[in-house]
Amino acid sequence: MNPQLQILIALQDILSLIREAKDPSQKRALGRMGFKMTNLEALEQTRENLEDQLSPAIRSQYARAKKRYGRIVAPVINGICYGCFVKIPSAIDTAEDRNQTLYRCENCGMFLFWVEK
Numbered sequence: 001m002n003p004q005l006q007i008l009i010a011l012q013d014i015l016s017l018i019r020e021a022k023d024p025s026q027k028r029a030l031g032r033m034g035f036k037m038t039n040l041e042a043l044e045q046t047r048e049n050l051e052d053q054l055s056p057a058i059r060s061q062y063a064r065a066k067k068r069y070g071r072i073v074a075p076v077i078n079g080i081c082y083g084c085f086v087k088i089p090s091a092i093d094t095a096e097d098r099n100q101t102l103y104r105c106e107n108c109g110m111f112l113f114w115v116e117k
């Protein structure tokens with residue numbers, strides 16, 4: 001898988017953990033699971049470290065998607081972008097390098113990844 005894509009997928013996870021850590025109702029549920037809220041700073045630090053590893057061009061596309069949708073990557077399942085539920089051009093959907101090249105959805109702009117069978 002494209003290394004920048006791996007970073008983006010990790011970032012999406014970190015962003016949702018940060019969101020949950022800040023949400024009071026989620027806080028209790030996470031607390032019951034043993035998740036310590038003092039980890040918020042560590043999460044923010046991890047987010048910054050990962051963002052620093054993105055190339056400048058990808059980082060600005062990432063910032064736009066994050067601001068617009070709160071999400072940055074979407075899986076493609078059966079040829080459909082699960083960011084916006086629009087069909088991906090089949091030339092891209094069936095490309096052999098689909099997880100090696102960083103593709104973005106032409107409709108919503110999210111970075112795409114395919115779950116390989």
Ligand SMILES: [Zn+2]
Pocket residue numbers: 074081082083084085086105106107108109110
């Ligand atoms: Zn899309």
